[in-house]
Amino acid sequence: MIYRHLNVVSSLLGESNRKLQSAIEQVVILDTQMTDLRRVMDAAPHTYNNLLQESISLSSELGNRVQDVNSALVEFARQGYDPSTLLNLTETATIASNISELETTEAMSSLTASMSAFNIEASDSISIIDKLNEVDNNFAIDTKTLSDAIERSAAASNTFGVEIDELIGHISAIGITTRESGSVIGNSLKSIYSRITTMQPAIDALAGIGINVRNSAGEMRPVSDILAQLAGQWNTLSAEQQQNMGNIKTCPSY
Template identity: 30%
Template sequence: MKVKWSASTIFYGTVRTAKEFATILVDIDSKLVSIQKVVDNGTDIGAVFDRATQSAETFGQSISKALDAYIEFARQGYKGAELGTLADAGLVASNVGEISSQSASEYLTASLVQWKKETSEAMGIIDSWNNVSNNYATTVEKLAQGQSRAGATAKAMGLDFDQLNAIIGTVTASTKQSGSEIGNFVKNVLPRLISDPAQDALKMVNVSLTDKQGNLRDIVQVYTDVANKVKELNDTERISVMEGLAG
């Protein structure tokens, strides 16, 4: 793969030996080859490398990590300007979430696909994760994990992205469980809230699924009430409630 390598070492720090420099070149070349395998024929890989270099410099990441983001989005079929925009968003998510650029890109892709969002909305997703993590005792990674597990189900049940974020943020903060665990929990619970075991679990914490007129309450508020109530329970009671809500 023939590209200009001179700028690449800037983002790796000082290269002390020829062997270290060679390792860097092999790593970058390998990732460019991976991108070339999934993009359209005729794509200018040199231009992709130049764009990745700009991304790395802008967001304080190594070119290797920037290319990880490009690889993930290229695998999903994104190309051209969209590829660069999403890779930038992946690097921002990596920075604010303190997670790898590859993981950040995977989570972002999952949310874009499940919620059928446009490329231009990628930064809005990250802003939402960051805002919720700043207001709850949770993390961007937990929110992203939860969204990747429960997004499609939540959308089908009539919730929007921010409502699911609020649920995941509230419950992860209350239970200290991982985002994946809470995402799976929400994914299983949403369709089962009307089951007898779920109703019994809600009664255990004195939370009702319906209002005084018998209308279905806002699901977000139901989850918020449950999350606040389980703080008062011991571990055994908390597990019992969670299992009951899971049907």
């Protein structure tokens, strides 16, 4: 009987020691993260304390480990975002990782690419994830594919007049049909957007079916308008015309 009680006490002490060790390790991790945050962000001392408290609250609210939330916080700070936007971005990236197969770092890359290209404020960053999640829920393409493609093509799409909703539509249409990876789709769209109005073979081919890349004022039309017009005429083209349009050598092959 005595040995049995000793075994129970020993087990309890062992469990207590493990919990204590785990608590100490977490404190060390948090302290290291806060040190990293101070290195990459210049702010008043109370700002760091406030961010830590908000991070703890956010982790509790979303059901994530506080060190994971802090990791995203530090990385966004490293990119130069100020304290007023850090929490919005961290919350969005964490939610993205919770509702999709994206890692937090992957969500961060897609977010920053989209925000930069389409002038989306940090406070509205959740709208990007909402769009991706909506498509994921309703079509045969996942958030990771969409996210990877956006990261690679967002800058080009904005430059050539393609809005974020249109970009997501183009990615989805290609992805559902081809089942290619997001990186392949994104790189393809980046090339298509940049070449369709700048390479003479593409311009001539479009002109041959009555589609001008410039408007009546001589200004370059948004690529999204050109593609929409092409889509509207596609079924009126002969098989030969369709094949010629699809085989223009300026379009990339992946």
